[in-house]
Amino acid sequence: GENVEQHPSTLSVQEGDSAVIKCTYSDSASNYFPWYKQELGKGPQLIIDIRSNVGEKKDQRIAVTLNKTAKHFSLHITETQPEDSAVYFCAATDSWGKLQFGAGTQVVVTP
Amino acid sequence: EAGVVQSPRYKIIEKKQPVAFWCNPISGHNTLYWYLQNLGQGPELLIRYENEEAVDDSQLPKDRFSAERLKGVDSTLKIQPAELGDSAVYLCASSHPSGGVGTDTQYFGPGTRLTVL
Numbered sequence: 743g744e745n746v747e748q749h750p751s752t753l754s755v756q757e758g759d760s761a762v763i764k765c766t767y768s769d770s771a772s773n774y775f776p777w778y779k780q781e782l783g784k785g786p787q788l789i790i791d792i793r794s795n796v797g798e799k800k801d802q803r804i805a806v807t808l809n810k811t812a813k814h815f816s817l818h819i820t821e822t823q824p825e826d827s828a829v830y831f832c833a834a835t836d837s838w839g840k841l842q843f844g845a846g847t848q849v850v851v852t853p
Numbered sequence: 854e855a856g857v858v859q860s861p862r863y864k865i866i867e868k869k870q871p872v873a874f875w876c877n878p879i880s881g882h883n884t885l886y887w888y889l890q891n892l893g894q895g896p897e898l899l900i901r902y903e904n905e906e907a908v909d910d911s912q913l914p915k916d917r918f919s920a921e922r923l924k925g926v927d928s929t930l931k932i933q934p935a936e937l938g939d940s941a942v943y944l945c946a947s948s949h950p951s952g953g954v955g956t957d958t959q960y961f962g963p964g965t966r967l968t969v970l
């Protein structure tokens with residue numbers, strides 16, 4: 743089945759700096775890669791997603807890149823702000839269309 | 854548009870007691886998911902419904918867990934009897950078919966935090 747690994751587990755950045763989270767997956771048939779942000783006491787919220795026919799997607803300060811050959815994808819947050827502090831999860835669909843999540847990255851943005 | 858609604862938000866029970874969680878998906882979303890999220894981990898799928906049919910329940914521990922979505926709208930997840938290891942957050946999500954298998958955007962509810970003493 744699909745195995746998604748996510749790094750780092752924690753990330754501390756200074757406000758205004760960039761943050762990068764990387765994920766790898768194992769199932770070459772995976773074709774959908776969403777990223778979720780989860781704040782304390784809340785459910786995961788989709789922030790951006792990418793499909794396998796696209797290599798990069800950007801939405802304001804957030805961008806995601808996908809390398810299908812290497813089976814890895816990354817989330818980039820530029821000009822980080824304190825409200826970006828949260829746990830971020832990457833995910834990938836397996837051959838059955840089931841979402842497999844990474845273990846999460848705790849991002850802390852310090853003023 | 855209202856999001857996914859879950860209740861209760863918190864539940865504390867003693868082991869061996871039953872517990873039930875309720876979920877109302879986003880209006881018009883045919884697909885409903887129940888996930889388990891342990892502390893410090895990502896969500897793990899328990900069961901997926903397409904309308905009222907459970908199409909993937911391979912990860913649902915059927916000896917103690919059950920779920921239903923009788924009219925294809927809201928759903929209930931039950932645990933009977935609860936064990937200490939069941940303490941976790943139970944998340945409900947819903948999605949609307951977008952045309953591609955496994956590419957539907959899933960929208961999550963706030964979850965129910967269960968503590969088993």
